[in-house]
Amino acid sequence: DQQVKQNSPSLSVQEGRISILNCDYTNSMFDYFLWYKKYPAEGPTFLISISSIKDKNEDGRFTVFLNKSAKHLSLHIVPSQPGDSAVYFCAASAGIGTPLVFGKGTRLSVIA
Amino acid sequence: GAGVSQSPSNKVTEKGKDVELRCDPISGHTALYWYRQRLGQGLEFLIYFQGNSAPDKSGLPSDRFSAERTGESVSTLTIQRTQQEDSAVYLCASSLDTMEYEQYFGPGTRLTVT
Numbered sequence: 001d002q003q004v005k006q007n008s009p010s011l012s013v014q015e016g017r018i019s020i021l022n023c024d025y026t027n028s029m030f031d032y033f034l035w036y037k038k039y040p041a042e043g044p045t046f047l048i049s050i051s052s053i054k055d056k057n058e059d060g061r062f063t064v065f066l067n068k069s070a071k072h073l074s075l076h077i078v079p080s081q082p083g084d085s086a087v088y089f090c091a092a093s094a095g096i097g098t099p100l101v102f103g104k105g106t107r108l109s110v111i112a
Numbered sequence: 113g114a115g116v117s118q119s120p121s122n123k124v125t126e127k128g129k130d131v132e133l134r135c136d137p138i139s140g141h142t143a144l145y146w147y148r149q150r151l152g153q154g155l156e157f158l159i160y161f162q163g164n165s166a167p168d169k170s171g172l173p174s175d176r177f178s179a180e181r182t183g184e185s186v187s188t189l190t191i192q193r194t195q196q197e198d199s200a201v202y203l204c205a206s207s208l209d210t211m212e213y214e215q216y217f218g219p220g221t222r223l224t225v226t
Contacts, residue, residue, distance in 0.1 A: 004154070032213045043116070043203055043217030044155070089154060093213050097143055099157035099171065100215060 003027045004092050006103035015112045019077040023090030023103055026071065030092040034100065035064060035075050038087045047088075048075070080110045114138065116218035118204050124224045125194055133189045133221045137206030144187050145207075145215060146179055148200040155203060161187060194225045 005024045013019045023033075031052040036044035050057040050064045050073065057064050063076045077084055087107050091100040117136045125131050137144045146158040157171040161181040172178070176194075181187040191198055201222050205215040 006154075034214065036217075041219070043118075043205075043219045046214050046216065049214065091155075096213055097162055097207070099145055099147075099160050099168070100155070101157070102147075102154040104152070104154040 002103075003030075004090055004101050004103040006088075006090055006106050008106050009104070010107040010109070012109045012111060013080045015082055015110055016079045019075075019080045019084065019108055019110065021075040021077075021088050021090075021106050021108065023073045023075075024071060025073075025092050027092070027094065027101070028071070029094045030101075031095065032093040033064070033066060033073050034091045034093070035062075036089045036091060036102075038089060038105070044089055077108075080108075082110050082112050084108060085110045116204055116206055116216055118202075118218040118221050120221055121219065122222045122224075124226060127196060127225055128193055130190065130192045131194055131223060133191075133202050133223070135187045135189070135204030135218060137185065137187070137204070138216055141206035141208055141216075142184055143207045143215075144181055145205045146187070146189050147203045147205065149203060149220075150197075150200040158189070158202075191223075194223075196225050199223055199225045 034049040035047045037047045038044040048062045050066050066073045087105045089105045090103040119134045144161045147155040159179045160168040176192045179189045201220040203220045205217045207215045
């Protein structure tokens, strides 16, 4: 029973265009959401997060949108760059100091 | 400053052998987590340590898995009588726990059981 779902295993985008990665969750107790980026042979690195009291958080080229009623969040990367090519994991937390629940990841390929 | 470190980076072992994986968290981080990622899957929670509290072992898949942590520093994850389905990347993460949600990951140990 997956509580965090990333239904697209892969996404291919041209350099300069927008990348949109989607994530759905089922547990209404989640109050904080995070996106991690992972390169091969490295651990996941924190990218951006959003609290459930907000609907948008922006950091440079990265914006995360949260739709609580739909239990859906998305990560927008604009403009996309070849260095953004990686696996992106959506994660959710039910409180500080609790284990994160991860989706299976979406592999983003940005084509030059 | 130094991030989370893990050793070994790669481990190949024969089925039935025991293995020990090590994690050094970020200095000052009171919370430490172990996750694993099997091929094509997301990260799966295994165990969580917070200060001197009893660890949350709810994610351990069987009693062959155990972990210890020395104070607020090094942790070891032990897998006894390894099976082929234990093959995965084992990731350790640490966080300030009471201060933030974000967890910071090490590079992982790739375990292959032959």
